[in-house]
Amino acid sequence: MTSTAPAADQAAPLPPAPNRVRGRFARLLPADPVLRRLTAITLVNTVGNGLGMTLGVVYFTRVMGFGVGAVGLVLTLAGACGVAAGVPAGRLSDRYGPKPVLVALLALQALSAAAYVLVDALAAFAVLACLVAVADRGSSAVRGALFAEVLPVDGRVTGRAYLRSVTNIGLSVGTLGAAAVLQLDTRGAYLTAMLVDAASYGVIAVLYALLVPVAPRTAAQAARAASGPNPALRDRVFLAVTGLNAVITLQFVMIEVGLPLWVVRDTDAPRWMVAGGLLVNTALVIVLQVRATRGTEQPRAAALVFRRGALLVAASCLVLGLAAGLPGWAAALLVAAGVACQALGEVYSQAGAWALSYDLARDEAHGAYQGVFNTGMSGALMLGPALMTSVVIAHGLLGWALLAALFAAAGWGMTALVRR
Structure with missing residues (x-):
């Protein structure tokens, strides 16, 4: 009688190609579920950043019609506002918890960045640029505090390193998208890219809000953080x-x-x-x-x-x-x-x-x-x-x-x- 069992030295059949691809991709992701969620958030955020960073100055000068000198002055002012935002934002995150403060700052950044497409006055542009910079630099400080709470102590630095690698991937993808917009060089393409950048902040604000709950601050913790x-x-x-x-x-x-x-x-x-x-x-x-x-x-x-x-x-x-x-x-x-x-x-x-x-x-x-x-x-x-x-x-x-x-x-x- 002929046996239907495979020979002992016969290799097991390979899984279907899509499953192999998914398996390899899954091995690249961190085991920690929180870090996985942060990976998705970071990827969405940095793809939008890649668009905004590459196209921002071009949009302000070619579409909004401001001079290069005026744009440089506004961005310098906005940078100074961003520098001033880090310390108070971090203090607020100790008082109220990093997650709600981060979500609020990202919502502000989304609204301010989206409003770029509605303004044509230099003063309004300056106000929006300062709000975007305050939200951006403030959220950067608060994000570091959030990582300290949601990641294990012995995994904070490795987690941030992994997210930095993801950041570079996202920025590269966003930059490639910006290159396509620059090649089209139409007002509609620039407006769409700026709105996609703004929308990315709104999306990650929602994703951070849904992130694994962080224990709320007790009254004693909040008072200690706010005092002195x-x-x-x-x-x-x-x-x-x-x-x-x-x-x-x-x-x-x-x-x-x-x-x-x-x-x-x-x-x-x-x-x-x-x-x-x-x-x-x-x-x-x-x-x-x-x-x-x-x-x-x-x-x-x-x-x-x-x-x-x-x-x-x-x-x-x-x-x-x-x-x-x-x-x-x-x-x-x-x-x-x-x-x-x-x-x-x-x-x-x-x-x-x-x-x-x-x-x-x-x-x-x-x-x-x-x-x-x-x-x-x-x-x-x-x-x-x-x-x-x-x-x-x-x-x-x-x-x-x-x-x-x-x-x-x-x-x-x-x-x-x-x-x-």
Whole structure:
């Protein structure tokens, strides 16, 4: 009698292709259900951000009809308002809980961003831009406090690293969508993209509202959070850590402002290296950010990881600075090497900074501490373009060397500070 059972050495049949794809995709997602939900929220948010960041200035000038100088002035004013929003937003999240404050700020951002399509007066545009900046920077601070509450203590930094990788994926998708809009170059396409960006804030406001419930603040907790001065502003060590992290935050301005100007104006590298460099940075952050969090469990170890990142960013400055005056092919190689070095430094410095921002904060005041920490980063992002143009680009290799020394000092300073 012939057996119908498969032979022992016969391979089991493969599942259908769609199931295999779903299985591989599922393995890429985190096991923590809360982090999975945050992943979906982050993806929606950053796709919208990719549209808005890429198209914003073009929309304000080409569709709204404002001059470049006027738009620059308004965005500078809005940036200052955003810097001022972080500390009070964090304080409010300690008083009322991060989730309701975050949902309110996102709703404000959605309404303000949507109203861009209705205004044609510069004063109204300025008001809306300031409201968007306040909501954006305030929600960034509150989001950090929310992560501290909904993620396990030993998973906060890894969780933020995973979400940062997702952020880069979302921004890339949004940027591709913006490229299609720029190619169409019609008023309708720009209006649609801006409304999609605004709608993304409304969607994530709802998703955050539906997020796993956070235990409401008791009356005693709320009173303790609201009483007395802001504890983060009285914590000298934390303020110093915030300042050193603000220095390393200048690397984002370096890659977004300094690199394009340097490649186009001062090197013979192909101009497409600007976009190519940004793609290299994005890809490396997506792949390496989670791995870079290893070894950040204790403050001293986190400070060492931060220093490693700062020194890599400093080295990238010197590599980029040496690209001037070389043949095009050699300049392109140095630009690629400098961007890769910066991306490695970015993932390490960010991992160390996140760990320190949580480890050095008081458990009942994460909102206050995250508010101060994010304010330092916002200030660096606001002042960074002027530093890049007036010091780094204006002085060539010397300017890049000075920037490298600044980053290296921040890295060594962090380990010395935390060691105390």
